[in-house]
Amino acid sequence: MKKELGYKHDAAVPKIRKVVLNSGVGRIVKDEKAVEAVAHALSLIAGQHAVLTKAKKSIASFKTRQGMPIGVMVCLRGDRMYHFMDRLVSVALPRTKDFHGIDARCIDDNGNLTMGIRESIVFPEVSYEKAGQIFGFQATFVTNCGKKASAEQLFRLMGFPLKKK
Numbered sequence: 001m002k003k004e005l006g007y008k009h010d011a012a013v014p015k016i017r018k019v020v021l022n023s024g025v026g027r028i029v030k031d032e033k034a035v036e037a038v039a040h041a042l043s044l045i046a047g048q049h050a051v052l053t054k055a056k057k058s059i060a061s062f063k064t065r066q067g068m069p070i071g072v073m074v075c076l077r078g079d080r081m082y083h084f085m086d087r088l089v090s091v092a093l094p095r096t097k098d099f100h101g102i103d104a105r106c107i108d109d110n111g112n113l114t115m116g117i118r119e120s121i122v123f124p125e126v127s128y129e130k131a132g133q134i135f136g137f138q139a140t141f142v143t144n145c146g147k148k149a150s151a152e153q154l155f156r157l158m159g160f161p162l163k164k165k
Helices: 032-046 079-095 148-157
Strands: 016-024 051-054 069-076 113-117 137-143
Touching: 016 032, 016 079, 032 069, 032 079, 069 079, 137 148
Parallel strands: none
Antiparallel strands: 016 069, 016 137, 051 069, 113 137
16 A cells, blocks of 8 residues: 555555444433443444443433433454454454445545444344344444545455445
């Protein structure tokens, strides 16, 4: 990539900085055991403890109160990030139903890829019998690219199955 795009220094080559996994639990917020099950399953997928995110302020139309748990998230860096990306590309995405590749429109102008995973059971760590509930989550891959074209090339070189234009 350094030769293809003409980067002069190794530090200038784009890299993936972190992976953020996020799942909203708005529908099941009343059931405390279900929220804990989602947090446990996301922890198994990530290989790291998941954190409950809480509402910062009350919103009456969403029936949320300040301090109420509204989501679960995990931020991965370093080796855990690369292990997750490897499992996602080589195991989980091929097991996804009707998967034809990641759309290149999922990459924003800053070079970050955000994709949704509809079923958590595509990961072998989570079984339907143990989880008891299928949930979806978002995976955001944060890069230091700054440009959409270089980020797309980075993800292709990393092995992400992006759709052809």
